Amino acid sequence: MKILVTGASGMLGQDMVSALPDDEVVGVDITGDSIPLDITDLGAVRTFIARSKPDVVLHLAAFTNVDACQTEPETAWRVNAGGTWNIAAACQETDAAMLYISTDFVFDGRAAQPYDEFERANPLSVYGRTKYAGEELVRQMVRKHYIARTAWLYGPLGKSFPATILRVAREGKPLRVIGDQEGSPTYTVDLAEAVARIIRQPLYGVYHVTNSGSCSWHEFARAILLDSGLNDANLSRINSEEWPSPTKRPAYSVLEHRALRLANLPPMRPWRDALQDFLVRYAEIQK
Numbered sequence: 001m002k003i004l005v006t007g008a009s010g011m012l013g014q015d016m017v018s019a020l021p022d023d024e025v026v027g028v029d030i031t032g033d034s035i036p037l038d039i040t041d042l043g044a045v046r047t048f049i050a051r052s053k054p055d056v057v058l059h060l061a062a063f064t065n066v067d068a069c070q071t072e073p074e075t076a077w078r079v080n081a082g083g084t085w086n087i088a089a090a091c092q093e094t095d096a097a098m099l100y101i102s103t104d105f106v107f108d109g110r111a112a113q114p115y116d117e118f119e120r121a122n123p124l125s126v127y128g129r130t131k132y133a134g135e136e137l138v139r140q141m142v143r144k145h146y147i148a149r150t151a152w153l154y155g156p157l158g159k160s161f162p163a164t165i166l167r168v169a170r171e172g173k174p175l176r177v178i179g180d181q182e183g184s185p186t187y188t189v190d191l192a193e194a195v196a197r198i199i200r201q202p203l204y205g206v207y208h209v210t211n212s213g214s215c216s217w218h219e220f221a222r223a224i225l226l227d228s229g230l231n232d233a234n235l236s237r238i239n240s241e242e243w244p245s246p247t248k249r250p251a252y253s254v255l256e257h258r259a260l261r262l263a264n265l266p267p268m269r270p271w272r273d274a275l276q277d278f279l280v281r282y283a284e285i286q287k
């Protein structure tokens, strides 16, 4: 298949391109080594997609700094909603399928059990609202669309939570980490493989794609330290109110994987197993 990946220089984008070794892949981004394409430029997006004629567009590019979205809402709307609108229009015009990466931040976090794909969204933040607007535009405009919601992403090739925890721990500094938010840490390499499987079937719709199981940020940090052979003596648990942030985050955003099961696709492995693979890979990169 010919596959166009937006956000190809990002944390997920680099692993996404690597997960498609047998396809003809074109990676675009506003930054990095990818072919330059600004998704907010409708003319450029239409021309590029009309010329490259992909079978599928994997739309990963976004304004992903959640706190910056809160303080720069116009940029968040322009990139996350407007940019997605442009990609959707070009996909519909060329009859390309489109997969849009969305987020657990579309939910308000008030549930007591994992959110399935058919649950009502109620985003709390600008980031969540703009990503959800992107979902709605994709749903309305692109006949052959997939929406893949993921959460708590970390990967070897980006600024990630585990990388920060390891750096601060090695500097011997105190680590204060939130213990009252629960979610599913998700390894970009696993997510990229899941996406590569989803697009082989014409089962269009919404998928939740996270590693299995859940934990708090504090439990995630503890696992990172222990699985790296580091001491957790400097790690302490705090509540969300103790961490200064302009963004209201869902307290509970565990996602149920109903669509993967219905589509007979394999479940993603437990987050702790994925973390161990990450730590090996990350250590190799750091050498």
Ligand SMILES: NC(=O)c1ccc[n+]([C@@H]2O[C@H](COP(=O)([O-])OP(=O)(O)OC[C@H]3O[C@@H](n4cnc5c(N)ncnc54)[C@H](OP(=O)(O)O)[C@@H]3O)[C@@H](O)[C@H]2O)c1
Residues within 6 Å of the ligand: 006, 007, 008, 009, 010, 011, 012, 013, 028, 029, 030, 031, 037, 038, 039, 040, 059, 060, 061, 062, 063, 064, 079, 083, 101, 102, 103, 104, 131, 150, 151, 152, 153, 154, 158
């Ligand atoms: N990280 C998470 O925990 C998480 C959780 C759920 C869902 N997601 C979603 O997963 C996707 C990938 O996330 P990620 O963490 O890999 O993000 P990332 O590393 O920030 O990658 C996003 C890429 O999009 C690029 N971009 C920004 N504005 C653009 C524009 N106008 N035109 C073209 N490219 C543009 C970014 O460039 P710059 O770096 O120059 O801005 C960056 O290279 C996003 O759609 C995100 O919303 C992420």
